Amino acid sequence: MLAWTIYISFLGAFAMTLLPKRGAAGPRIVALLSAIAGCGIAVTAFIQHRTGEMLTITDTKWIPSLGISYHLAADGISLVLVLLTGIVAVAGVLFSWNIDYRPREFFAFYLLLVGAVYGVFLSNDLFLLFVFYEIAIIPKYFLIAIWGSTRREYGAMKLVLYSFAGSAMVLIGLIAAYVVSGGHSLSLTALAAYQFLPHFQMWAFPLVFVGFAVLAGMWPLHTWAPTGHVAAPTAASMLLAGVVMKLGAYGCLRVAMTLFPLGLSPWSHHVLGFASWREVFALVAVIGIVYGAVVALVQKDFKFVIGYSSVSHMGFILLGLMTLNQLGLSGAVLQMFSHGIIAGLLFAVVGRMIYARTHTRELSALGPMQLNKALPFAAITFVIAGIASMGLPGFSGFVAELMILIGTWQAFPVFALFVGFGIIAGVAYVWRAMQKAFFSTDAAAPANRTHEPLAPISLPERLGAVLLIASSVIVGIFPQILLNVITPALNGPLFGGLRNGRWP
């Protein structure tokens, strides 16, 4: 049944072409229904699938001569991310209710992107996974280039180039793995069971890992992320930061780390003080956490603050992966979910609730508008989202970052101290942006007094905000809901290679 999340999204995209050209109501409703259907299926599957182990959904021969099959499967990790995609997709449609420039194409691209993302999370065949991964790039480009703002062609092109470069690295690694393993199968489970030579893993691992990590916003390859997020229309930046960046992190965990676990083991010698790829990537992740937070602290554009915050939060995921212990890995998956929800909410507030009304995102220009009085709902939503983003207890981010921190203490005690600094900077940039944008005491300049009153927050926006906040709070208070399926998945045979490493 889970496969229908993909089909319904693609069908919805196709249905857009059948709708009459005029009017925005039709496309909106079709998009909303498709998104809700996908989300509903995800929720149902999540509830039914209690164990978190890998279950095959469908497995048909596709190109038998190359060992490629149409193989969809889901374990606890896929389920969590499919659930995230469902929730963010629904919220994204709700926050795009105001799109009236070529709405049919907008929602068609939107649903195409959603469907491709579902596809990546559900693929168990690496070729299939790669196909979905590439499909996702195309709608991203058009969504940004046509409906975007601030330097949209530049942002879109940069994003696409980075994505393709990353994909190319992934592709080289996968083909090499396919050839080395004898060219029988591209099934993830089969390849993960194959014992690649340590020497081969040692170069294939960083290649594939970095290829995916580009999309996860890994420092120093993160630069597409802030510009892309800023240029994208609201729903697209919600999907980009909320879900598409998770594709990268998911790929790192699901593909790079399961196929080439020995790539993480220590080298025989030290290079610049590093003893393994694991240490290199952990350091890079920590730099990303601190760098993203510090750069967010000095941004003038509201959306750039959120864009850089994503780099920082994605750093937590990569760091969690590199801890290679149960807590760190589960924390990383939980953080994928948590950041997806919270980043979606933050971009919704900034892009839709604020920018669509004020037509500016300069923090200094927003201050005099007294937004906490003009748009109290937006202010409250941002406060809640901000609190969730800085990882205060009671929200999903706290548990996730907590688990990653514990894992880090265990694996890299010294790094834990730097991460602590990143968390504090995270608090600072959220409160700075909040004060400047919403609670500024600057008296309204005369020019702004004549400004027309801002339109009140509409019902779809309220619903979307409530949906995302509720998700974060529920997971924050009962993280066990997700952990119950994540933990068994990490104990499954797919991650056997990682577990056998006996990492410190």
Add this chain to the structure above:
Amino acid sequence: MTPFPWLSLLTLLPVVGAITVLLLGSRAARGIAVGFGIVSLGLTLTLWHSFNSVSGDLQFVEVHSWIPSLGVQYHLGIDGLSLLMLALSAIVALIGMAASGSIAKRVPLYYALVLLLETCLFGTFTAVNFIHWFLFWELALVPAFFLIALWGGPRAKPAAMQFLVYTMVGSVAMLLTFLALYLSTHTFEFAELAHLTQTGQLMPAVYPVLGGHWIAAPHFAALLFAGAFLGFAVKVPVYPFHTWLPAAYSEAPSGTTAILTGAMSKMGLFGFARILLPIFGPQMQRFATPLLWLGVATIVFSAFAALAQKDLKRIFAYSSINHLGYCLLAIFAVAKFSGSTALAGEQFAAMDGVFLQMFNHGLTAATLFWFIAMLEQRSGGLRGLDDFGGLRKSMPVFAGLMGISIFSSLGLPGLNGFPGEFLLFKGTFPLAAWNSALSLLGLLATALFLLRILQRVFSGPLNPQWAAMPDLTLRERALLVPSIALMFVLGLYPQLILGIVNSTAIHLVQGLHP
């Protein structure tokens, strides 16, 4: 059958109140909030009544599994100190609401945040699992931040920001420490961690897991201790981590300041006594000398800083640091002898004194800020030391009652401040004679600046500007009576509190012996 979850009910009640206030809108907001505050106080008094004061163990315990994969439990329970703090929070929250009469904008939100803060206070004083406790400890920052930033004075926003960042730095440091402890002991339960310390297993267990080649064992223990210490030290605050406090206290609306100083600062002291001392006793003992001097510095410097202030709120802000400094001094003095049975009687006395002082300072400081709120309301916001003069003539009742509170703060025998400070010094002197002796300088300065307030504000020639300043209304007098009466009652009969906390003090000090 499981016993009725009284503590959960108490913790949730103000949240329900906050939601009610927000939903029902502005007209009845204050009334509803006060109503919920009174019910909460009633509940704590019920707990007080059915509390078994002979036992030093946790009572009204509730345990539920919460996040099993992280060892997090929903675990509540109170001993005498927690109970005392619950009662104090409930009283101070009511004082804070009473002192917020001049809040004019966004009234429902204001009271909702006050109630939310009350919930967080109840939560921190009842939780006995680190994560559960940390949840409330951190969440308390949110209402406190907004109460300062949105209703505060002209420079409230930087003050609120400074408050937030300082506290967050402390909290993150503390979080890192407790995560390190969790990693090697697999427990977040305060009692289990304390037990490991008591049997000398904690640090030997932690070091091999996390230490290793990058740091030596004693340094590592010191690092962990420093993390936890910083978290509490910022909150109390301990010199030199206090610089956020005068700005925050003076910029916040006076009703909020009453709660910040009356109850929230106790979160830090509570942590020192109930969490840091049992878990990091050996480290505190190791660093007892510098810690004691930090205590002395906190006492003396803040008292002299208060002497230099012109703004009444800033004077009382420094005065708060000073009064809590005595508690720190006593806790550090007890820590100096942790693990030895020598001078046990003095240790009990010092701990009893700390607990008394915590309650008394809360009551007195909150009441003093209430007086300032009323003064500001009458003077149109003026609150400088030299803005008034001779108010005793135009408002004799006000002068008399505030005088009582000031004398209570000063520690005059017969009022509540005295027994606490007396017991505290009685216990601390034999434990740390030099430090206690030097602290008396602070006591002297306190007397000076408090008497100077009486002199400049209430005595002297009447400032003609305030000749017509109205005295306390009947309603205000009626509201003030319980606080003032309590000051006398506790001054004359401290046994009321000592009876509840004594077993806790003994239990706590004896827990430090291996």
